[in-house]
């Protein structure tokens with residue numbers, strides 16, 4: 001099959017970007033979307049043009065590197081996948097596919113489809129951890145954790161830090177991302193000691209990075225490649241409320 | 249130079265304890281006067297950097313990723329071993345030690361492996377305390393499963409995302425140290441050279457991948473935790489950017505490279521589907537707990553499946569050949585990786601393959617689903633099944649997976665002594681980047697264990713012994729050694745850009761990958777290896793004549809990044825061929841066709857090859873081979889048998 005790609009091109013952070021259109025013939029339905037970009041890039045290089053810059057690494061939906069908005073949807077037109085797991089069988093012969101970077105004030109575009117998501121790291125550095133020095137841990141089975149709780153914590157912990165939730169949100173809120181970490185740690189007995197401080201510090205860092213407020217539209221959950229649930233946002237809101245009460 | 253592994257004296261159970269007691273200490277107030285560079289933020293690098301920061305050292309961490317959390321370790325699926333014996337199935341440190349030595353086909357150091365088995369239990373404690381949500385049983389205690397090469401259930405897991413959860417644990421510890429200001433993280437920086445001053449590792453040269461600037465960084469010691477080099481094969485299960493550059497350039501600065509030809513081919517990966525393929529996806533070994541591997545008994549049936557005239561479900565039980573269960577009744581589908589991979593290759597080469605290319609076998613869950621129900625299978629492997637379906641468009645709950653072996657892990661790497669120090673004083677190597685504790689074949693769920701043992705528990709202790717002997721003075725990056733190294737990097741980068749030939753990096757890399765896979769892959773022979781060396785040399789010559797890189801060096805330029813990596817792969821590949829050629833025996837993942845038993849199993853030669861082959865770089869000349877002899881006092885080498 002054959003597809004037309006309308007791709008956002010931007011030389012660097014300073015310059016303004018624009019769309020350019022390319023046509024790729026000989027698309028195979030088993031190809032991944034990133035492999036399609038590889039094929040396009042090989043051609044551009046041969047033609048003496050600049051290939052399209054995009055982030056990727058694991059190409060199996062776990063590292064969180066990849067991420068672009070495809071036909072208006074972060075990670076493209078399929079659910080529960082990262083961009084690298086999108087396959088061409090989702091498209092039809094002759095389709096025009098619009099490809100843009102994740103857009104948010106807190107994610108400046110560095111080049112083409114590559115954005116800077118280091119703001120997410122800084123939120124976690126503010127408190128997304130349990131304080132335990134190497135070597136000081138008690139025997140692992142000394143703290144039984146009910147299977148259901150462990151599974152709920154795990155479901156939050158599977159966040160890959162891709163930022164699609166931010167890109168999907170009309171307010172560019174990072175609530176789902178932050179909630180995933182707050183919820184994961186608040187559910188576990190190990191996370192209790194720092195529970196109050198953690199949520200406050202992380203919310204403060206989130207606001208400082210310029211992410212917007214959450215208005216509960218659920219767009220984040222719909223586009224999250226790992227299906228992180230809005231439940232975690234609800235839990236984080238309770239955590240935050242609790243923390244402010246305790247402080248007062 | 250004689251290789252000294254510095255293995256402590258005394259009975260194996262006491263070596264580590266005794267050694268620790270003898271190591272010099274740096275007093276807490278002095279720790280902050282020492283700077284340490286850690287390159288890499290995978291399990292090994294993140295755990296080391298966090299632990300060093302906690303101790304009070306000033307740590308600078310580098311990664312080419314945009315965040316430490318993206319390191320390749322994130323992709324590890326199946327699990328991590330630990331000799332906790334929670335299942336009362338008679339597991340012990342001694343048994344894990346034995347399994348690892350045997351699994352490695354008697355080509356690893358006993359003392360290191362014993363220490364690894366001892367530390368395994370502490371890793372689980374540490375991870376749980378950090379909040380790593382391992383799978384649990386209904387009573388709330390930790391669950392385990394079995395992995396290849398073991399007859400006990402000692403593998404801890406978090407669904408099919410164990411690496412992710414462990415890495416996020418180490419990353420959170422790292423984040424805490426960033427908050428405490430003991431650790432600074434430099435993301436999007438690629439190390440391109442090691443700086444050696446007066447024979448000691450003193451710093452690195454990195455390229456800022458956003459601005460293209462080169463930077464010089466100095467420290468009292470340098471730790472490389474830069475992962476494995478499986479991508480020399482082009483197609484592998486490694487993340488796209490994984491590469492050999494950091495350790496290769498350290499090799500060219502004097503660190504010995506050990507056992508380069510020991511590479512692991514993983515039996516269960518999704519087969520290649522077309523020439524555009526950019527990587528291969530692993531289906532975790534844990535699937536072999538419940539999945540059964542088979543091909544049809546008849547070539548005609550296989551042929552019909554290949555042509556799409558029959559499907560797996562049309563083949564009756566009596567027409568199926570569960571070849572692993574048939575050949576290895578004691579371990580069945582859970583034989584070690586090298587054994588399972590070769591068995592699959594043997595069937596496919598004989599014409600029983602079941603995908604259009606002929607290179608694929610079935611991994612079938614039908615019986616497990618009947619026995620346990622769909623829900624239990626979903627709980628155990630849900631994300632893997634989903635991943636498989638997204639890639640292939642087929643539903644493994646209904647039709648068996650199709651799998652084939654693919655390159656997965658590299659046991660070879662920089663040589664290190666018992667303290668994890670390379671042959672360059674002050675240069676430490678941890679995780680997959682060192683030649684490690686896995687001998688000629690790594691057992692499943694042992695890489696995570698090794699990376700974390702190195703990073704949390706070994707390196708932070710042993711490095712103090714070295715630092716304690718050094719003055720505190722900061723090392724200036726204005727020294728000639730730094731300037732020269734930086735100049736060399738710039739020149740090389742400009743040279744690559746100036747070639748302006750006709751082939752892209754990927755084209756050349758694919759060609760290299762094919763040579764390495766065909767001749768230094770699952771089976772090797774003398775003639776092929778000699779031919780491979782010649783082909784690699786020719787390709788290298790073409791690389792410098794015909795490479796084409798778009799753009800310049802002062803911008804984000806992935807093609808330029810990749811070119812530097814392929815440049816090193818082209819040199820490494822030749823060393824792999826040389827090593828494979830010299831090792832005239834079969835052991836673990838190194839299968840020389842000339843050396844096999846009557847029933848096609850690997851035939852070791854302990855009399856001549858019971859050693860670690862460590863190579864010293866000699867410029868244009870052939871590298872010098874140094875041998876570290878291996879002595880087995882506790883596990884007597886025998887012909888490995890999984891029958």
Ligand SMILES: Cc1cc2nc3c(=O)[nH]c(=O)nc-3n(C[C@H](O)[C@H](O)[C@H](O)COP(=O)(O)OP(=O)(O)OC[C@H]3O[C@@H](n4cnc5c(N)ncnc54)[C@H](O)[C@@H]3O)c2cc1C
Pocket residue numbers: 287288289290291292293310311312313316318319320321322323324325326327328410411437438439440473474475476485486487490491493494530532656657678679680681692693694695696697699
């Ligand atoms: C798909 C898959 C599944 C696996 N599953 C399992 C499993 O279930 N159990 C198990 O035990 N093992 C498993 N393994 C093996 C295991 O994941 C790896 O061996 C291990 O994670 C390697 O960790 P590491 O810390 O040594 O290196 P990596 O995680 O590879 O990290 C390397 C780091 O070094 C950085 N780096 C490298 N070069 C440079 C440079 N030049 N400059 C700057 N930074 C650099 C990278 O940015 C990265 O941060 C699996 C491997 C694969 C491929």
Ligand code: SF4
Pocket residue numbers: 158159160161162163164165166176177180220223224225226227228
């Ligand atoms: S919550 Fe989902 S969308 Fe947001 S960063 Fe995590 S994985 Fe990505």
Ligand code: FES
Pocket residue numbers: 055056057058059060061062063064065066067082083084085
């Ligand atoms: S490339 Fe890793 S998640 Fe897509």
